[in-house]
Amino acid sequence: xxxxxxxxxxxxxxxxxxxxxxxxxxxxxxxxxxxxxxxxxxxxxxxxxxxxxxxxxxxxxxxxxxxxxxxxxxxxxxxxxxxxxxxxxxxxxxxxxxxxx
Numbered sequence: 281x282x283x284x285x286x287x288x289x290x291x292x293x294x295x296x297x298x299x300x301x302x303x304x305x306x307x308x309x310x311x312x313x314x315x316x317x318x319x320x321x322x323x324x325x326x327x328x329x330x331x332x333x334x335x336x337x338x339x340x341x342x343x344x345x346x347x348x349x350x351x352x353x354x355x356x357x358x359x360x361x362x363x364x365x366x367x368x369x370x371x372x373x374x375x376x377x378x379x380x381x
Contacts, residue, residue: 287315294319300330304356326350330357331372340364 284379298306299322304327310320319325327350332336338345340363347353360371 289315289321291315291319292324295322295324299325303329321349321351323350326354329354337361337370338362340368341368342366 294315298309298316301309303326306320306325310317330350330353333351334357337357338353342362342365345353345356347356360369361372362368
C-alpha cells in the first residue's frame with residue numbers, strides 16, 4: 281500500500297485509533313507512512329499512555345520536568361523518580377505495594 285492511500289484518513293482519526301494500541305505499537309506504526317508517523321507522535325496518542333495522575337506525579341517530583349510533547353513526558357516517566365521531597369519513589373512498574381508509590 282503506498283503512502284497516498286493513507287492520506288485519505290484524517291490524521292486525528294489515525295491518532296485516535298493509535299491511542300487504543302500500546303506505546304510499542306504506536307512507535308512501530310510510525311514506519312507505515314508519513315501520516316502514521318505524524319499521528320504516532322501526537323499528544324492525542326501519548327496522553328492515553330500516560331498515567332491518569334501524571335500531572336500530580338510531575339508536580340511532586342524533586343526534579344523539574346522539561347518536555348515538549350506528551351511522548352517525551354511518557355519516556356521520562358518510564359524511569360523511577362523521587363517525589364515528595366525525596367521521601368517517596370514513584371515507579372511506572374508494578375511493585376508488591378501496587379503501581380506507583
